Amino acid sequence: MRFPFPVAAEIPLYLAPMAGVSESPFRRLCRRHGADVVVTEFLSAEGIRRENPATVDKLRFGEDERPIGVQIFGADPQAMGDAAAFVTDVFQPEFVDINFGCPVKKVVKRNGGSGCLKDLGLVADIIRAVSRSTHLPVTVKTRSGWSEETRDPVGIALHMQDAGAKAFTLHARTRTQMYTGHARWEEIAAVVDALDVPVIGNGDIKTPEDVVRMQRMTGCAAVMVGRGSFGQPWIFDQAKALLRGEPMPATPAVEQRFAIALDHARMVEAYEVDPVGAAIEFRKHLGWYAKGLPNSADLRRKLHAVKSFGEVEGIFGDYLTRLQRGDFGDAPTGADDSSELESAAA
Ligand SMILES: Cc1cc2nc3c(=O)[nH]c(=O)nc-3n(C[C@H](O)[C@H](O)[C@H](O)COP(=O)(O)O)c2cc1C
Numbered sequence: 174m175r176f177p178f179p180v181a182a183e184i185p186l187y188l189a190p191m192a193g194v195s196e197s198p199f200r201r202l203c204r205r206h207g208a209d210v211v212v213t214e215f216l217s218a219e220g221i222r223r224e225n226p227a228t229v230d231k232l233r234f235g236e237d238e239r240p241i242g243v244q245i246f247g248a249d250p251q252a253m254g255d256a257a258a259f260v261t262d263v264f265q266p267e268f269v270d271i272n273f274g275c276p277v278k279k280v281v282k283r284n285g286g287s288g289c290l291k292d293l294g295l296v297a298d299i300i301r302a303v304s305r306s307t308h309l310p311v312t313v314k315t316r317s318g319w320s321e322e323t324r325d326p327v328g329i330a331l332h333m334q335d336a337g338a339k340a341f342t343l344h345a346r347t348r349t350q351m352y353t354g355h356a357r358w359e360e361i362a363a364v365v366d367a368l369d370v371p372v373i374g375n376g377d378i379k380t381p382e383d384v385v386r387m388q389r390m391t392g393c394a395a396v397m398v399g400r401g402s403f404g405q406p407w408i409f410d411q412a413k414a415l416l417r418g419e420p421m422p423a424t425p426a427v428e429q430r431f432a433i434a435l436d437h438a439r440m441v442e443a444y445e446v447d448p449v450g451a452a453i454e455f456r457k458h459l460g461w462y463a464k465g466l467p468n469s470a471d472l473r474r475k476l477h478a479v480k481s482f483g484e485v486e487g488i489f490g491d492y493l494t495r496l497q498r499g500d501f502g503d504a505p506t507g508a509d510d511s512s513e514l515e516s517a518a519a
Contacts, residue, residue, distance in 0.1 A: 174371040174394035175371070176340065176371055176394070176395075177268060177310030177312065177339035177340055177370075177371075178240050178267040178268050178310055179240070179267075180209055180210055180240055181209065182209045182413070183416075184388055184394070184395060184396065184416055185209035185210050185394075185395040186207065186208055186209050186210070186384065186395065186396055186397075186398065186409050186412060186413060187208065187209070187210045187211070187212065187342075187373055187375075187395055187396070187397035187398070188200060188203040188204075188208040188210070188211045188212065188397075188398060188402060188409075189212065189375060189397045189398060189399035189402075190212040190213060190214050190215055190242075190244045190270070190272070190314065191214060191399055191400075192214040192215060193214065193454075193457075194214070194403070194457075195211065195212065195213065195214050196214065196231070196444075197233060197234050197235065197238065197440075197444055198437060198440035198441045198443075198444050199406075199437065199458070200213075200234065200238050200241070201235055201237055201238055201440055202406050202433070202436065202437050202440065203402060203406045203409060204237060204238055205237075205406075206406040206407050206408075206409050206410050206433075207407070207409030207410035207411075207412070207413050208398075208402075208406075208409045209240075209395075209409075210240050210241070210242070210267075210395070211238055211240075211241050211242075212241065212242040212243075212244050212270055212314075213231065213232070213234070213241070213242070213243050213244050213266075214231065214244065215244045215245070215246045215272040215275055215286070216228055216231055216232065216243065216244065216245055216246070216256075217245075217246060217247060217285075218245045218246065218247030218249070218252045218253045218255070218256035218257075219247060219249075219252050219256075221245065221255075221256035221259055221260065222252055222255040222256050222259060224259075232260065232263070232264050233444075234264070234266070239266075239267060240266075240267035240268075241266045241267055242266055242267060242268040242269065242270040242312065243260045243264065243266045243268075243269055243270065244269075244270040244271070244272050244314070245257065245260070245269065245270070245271060245272065245303075246271070246272040246275060246280060246285045246286050247285050247299075248283055248284035248285050248288065248289060248295065248299075250295075250298045250299045250301070250302035250303075251302065253271070253299050253302055253303050254302035254303055254305060254306035255306070257269045257303045257306045257307045257309075257311070258306040258307060260307075261306075261307040261308065261309055265309075266309065267309070267310075268309055268310045268311070268312050268339075268340075269303060269307055269309050269310075269311050269312070270311075270312045270313065270314055270342075271299060271300065271303060271311065271312070271313045271314070271338075272285070272286055272314055273286065273287060273289050273290060273296060273313055273314065273315035273316075273333075274286060274287050274314050274315045274316045274344055274348075275287055276316070276348045276351050281348065287315070287316050287319060287348035288348075290315065290316065290318060290319040290323075290329065290348065291319050291323075293329070293332050296329075296332065296333065296336065297332060297333075297335070297336035300313065300333060300336035300337050300338055301336055301337055304336075304337040310339040310340070311337060311338060311339060312338060312339055312340040312341070312342070313333050313338040313340075313341055313342065314342035314344070314373075314375075315329060315330075315333070315341075315342070315343065315344070316343070316344050316345075316346055316347055316348055317329075317343065317344075317345050317346060317347050317357065317360050318347045318348070319347060319348050319349065320347055320348065320349045321347060321349065323347075324347055326343055326345065326360040326361075326363065326364050327360075327363050327364055327367045330343065330364045330367060330368055330372075331367055331368070334368050334369065334370055338370060339370055340370050340371045340372075340373060340394075341364065341368060341370055341371070341372050341373070342372075342373040342374075342375055342397055343360065343361050343364055343372065343373070343374065343375060343376075344356060344375045344376045345357045345358060345360040345361055345374075345375070345376045346376060355376075355377060356375070356376025356377045358374065358376070358377075358387055358390050358391055359390075359391075361374040361375075361376075361387070361391040361393055362390060362391040362392060362393075365391055365392045365393055365394075366392075371394035371395060372391075372393050372394055372395075373393060373394065373395040373396070373397050374387050374388070374391050374393035374395070374396050374397065375396075375397040375399065376399075378396065378397075378398045378399070378401045379400075379401045380401070380408070381408055381411035381412040381414075381415050381421060382415065383401070384396045384398070384408075384412035384415065384416065385412065385415045385416055388416065396412070398412075403458075403461040404458065404460075404461025404462040404463075404464055405424075405461075406433065406437075407422070407424065407425055407433070410422055411424070427466060427492075427493065427496060428493060430462060430466075431462070431489040431492075431493070433462075434458070434459065434462040434485070434489070435485065435486060435489070437458060438455060438482045438485055439482070441454075441455055441482075442482050448481065448482070449480055449481065451482075452479055452480055452481050452482050452484075452485075453479075453480065455479075455482070456476060456477050456479060459473075459476035459477070459479070459485065460473050460476060460477060463476055467496065467501035467502070468492075468495075468500075468501045472488070472492055475488050476488060
């Protein structure tokens, strides 16, 4: 399936847009560990067109993140078009993605995100307005419907394709479901059958094996990984190998895992202007990196109190010394605990 922008992989792996997580340093890290395409967290069209400094700041990205999409949300077609024009002129990403999936109350109450799903006429107006305002491909990300009663992923997808969407990402849950229940992968398969444009499958990928299962079950052109990347960016490299029919690279052992976490921390330190705020914000990532490790409750408690990146190195060093001394018994050292990952994202 031809993508609307150049991408090397046969079945590209996307890092999902995630507010507060898929920021520039994490996007770069995931690109280094095998993600083929990244997307910014959702950004308000009003904030962009008014050049709100906090919003514009989140538009910064490095060349090593490309191909990258900037995701925008809003319910006013004119504002969405203006935002797309600004993003195109100033930042030149590979594509502009429209968020029609966000379930958060503050957003849907103004008809942004999945709120738009209640008015498909408005959805089409937004896609057309954005497409008129940029020469870049315009893609969309949405859910299966607003509620169980109005669940209609194929109808929604065809409507968005007709309005000009050049690729379609489905998180196969409704807005009312938020993050409960399961993503219905059979809905992704139905949309793949119905559309001419590439479909990106999304929802409940927790392991590299899940990537292969989703792709085989649905025939989707690409797979998007969200919460499954938390604390384990190497999931992309592992999934890639499996998709190619090659043996899966081993899950990094504790020492390598800490080295990757520190690499991530250094990128955050270089990117953010407020070092204390950045270290505090980074605590959630540290918690995810520590999940499933022996004696992880104690490790996480320490990591959740850090106020500087320097402290992290010390905590990791102490932990490794104790691990090597055998203080934690002979518990496994590299196992991932996906049930913990799930609860972290709920
Ligand atoms: C913390 C968090 C923030 C998110 N922010 C966004 C966002 O900004 N834009 C968006 O389209 N989806 C957002 N999502 C939804 C994800 O992109 C994805 O659709 C969802 O998590 C399902 O995929 P997963 O099961 O692989 O996590 C967010 C999800 C999480 C957990």
